[in-house]
Amino acid sequence: MSDPGKLKVRQVRSRIGGSARQRDTLRSLGLRRIGHEVVKDDRPEIRGMIQTVSHLVTVEELSAAEAANVTAQEASKP
Template sequence: MAQLKVTQIKSGIGGTHRQRETLKSLGLRKIRQSVVREDSQTVRGMIATVSHLVTVEEVD
């Protein structure tokens, strides 16, 4: 199954509570921190919620 590398590029400080909690559930705590997650509908939905705060790359 494909994997996604999610990197936080902006702070969640000015965001809503939902956006901050989504970053936390993805495992992102600091700017420029990256995590690798399985590509699933759940993760895609979380990424869509904070799409303006993260970048996404596919990893093989």
């Protein structure tokens, strides 16, 4: 089975005024504040969460080289 691609998700708008579902979705994605970025596997579950908060985030698909770099950085964390 091939490795899934990676998505870089960045919060660009505040969660204030959003529904509880939107706030919970941002929390589940690991986004805590405006400007915060996380890298997630490109899976249908993640795509669905992103669709729920699409007006609050931007999404960038990472190339294979960038994804490998991110994976190496995650592996080196204590």
